[in-house]
Amino acid sequence: MSLALPPVALSPTPFISWPFKGLALVLAAVLGLHWWLLSGAPLQTLWGFSDTPQEVAVVAMQTRVLPPVTPSVQPRPAEPAPVRTAAKPTHLPAGAAQDTSMPFSPPAPVDIAPAAPELIAKPVLSPPAAEAPTVTTAAVSPVQESPQRYAFPPPVRLNYDLDALTGGRRDTGGAKLIWTHDGTSYQANLIATKFYVNLRQWTSKGALTDAGLAPLRFGDKGRGSEVAAHFVRDEGKVIFSANTPEAPLLRGAQDHLSVFMQLASLWAGEPQRYAAGDSLAFQSIGPRQSETWTFVVSAEENITVPGGTFSAVKLTREPTGDYSTKAELWLAPKLAYLPAHIRLTESNGNVLDMVWTDSEQP
Known part of the structure; x- marks a missing residue:
């Protein structure tokens, strides 16, 4: 070569x-x-x-770098996308609630049907069998419950006179319910005092959504350390700092304090929605366990408390176990349906009675 x-x-x-x-x-x-x-x-x-x-x-002599050859790929014909049936949502998306800082003004209806508390209607007697109509065609569709509207009370501090019966001994003092929110998140505190010393304090923190209050943490503190319940919503469970067994988190769940504001928001949103004899059931989370609280609605009545005489709607929760608490609430339109009177009775005979005296800005 x-x-x-x-x-x-x-x-x-x-x-x-x-x-x-x-x-x-x-x-x-x-x-x-x-x-x-x-x-x-x-x-x-x-x-x-x-x-x-x-x-x-x-x-x-020159060295040239040839560009890489891109293989010619013929595009595959588009295949029709498979038709899938929409899955039933396991929970409703929590949207930001409307700002309802104006007192006594219900919010506009929301497009999403929020999770309202279970409404247990009064029993309806069936007509005699001979008069019952015979259905020979398609089954009758169930009646759909209309979405619940919520109107959150404006921020306020409610002051109460407190009368407690503990272990057979009667004590008097004061209490204050402090309710604050910014239209998105909320905080509530209920503090029982005597001679300016805190005897017990309940705290609830969470979000305001189209489905009402969504608690994230509930704390109960006496003269010792605080015990708390944490709502782990992304995992659908509640865990307790007292190391008691965790509980599943159900839709519409409340804690022992947020339930007061949730009921007030229900009535302020639609005052005529519930009638005497109706029942509302909530999952109620305490500091150590989960319960179901079912409130029975009574007819509106006039009550007299240190703050005055006015009408109120009474709700009663009967105890369901040996260590369960009976709760009686009087929701007053005068207070944006926040409780004017609270009475809690335990199975051992202890009673906590609170009556409204006045309100002020928090």
Whole structure:
């Protein structure tokens, strides 16, 4: 194989005619050229060229990088997307609640049907069998419950006179219910005091949503350390700091304090929705366990408390176990349906009675 070199114009020099010496010179030039190319030096240096063009015909060696060849792929014809049936949502999205800072003004209806508390209707007597109509066609669709509207009370501090019966001993003192919110999140505190000393304090924190209050934490503190319940909503459970067994978190769940504001928001949103004899059931979370609180609605009545005489709607929750608490609430339109009277009775005979005296800004 021969290597064709470009013609080079050199100064005239007599060549030696001896063929073997000429062959050796050619071989040396070829080996030198290979060595120089492998070392990466430019041809101009090899041949002693400067940057100034010379009258020499030089064929420069160039290295070109070819772009990668992209294979031609014919697009596959689009396949029709499979038709899937929409899954039934396991929970409703929690949207930001409307700002209802204006007292006694219910919010506009929401597009999403929020999770209202279970409404247990009064029993309806069936007509005699002979008069019952016979259905021979398609089944009758169940009546759909209309979405519940909520109107959160404006921020306020309610003051109460407190009368407690504990272990057969009667004590008097004061209590305050502090309710604050910014239209998105809320905090509620119920503090029982005597001689300006806190005897017991309940705290509830959470969010305001289209489905009412959504608690995130509930705390109960006496004269010792606080015990708390944490609502782990993304996992659908409630865990307790007292190391008691965790509980499943149900839709519409409240804690022992937020339930007061949830009921007030229900009545302020739709005062005529519930009638005497109706029942409302909540999952109610305490500091150590979960219960179901079912409130029975009584007819509106006039009550007299230190703050005045006015009408109120009474709700009663009967105890369901040996260690369950009976709760009686009087929701007053005068107070944006916040309780004007609270009475809690435990199975051991202890009673906590609170009556409203006045209100102020928190």
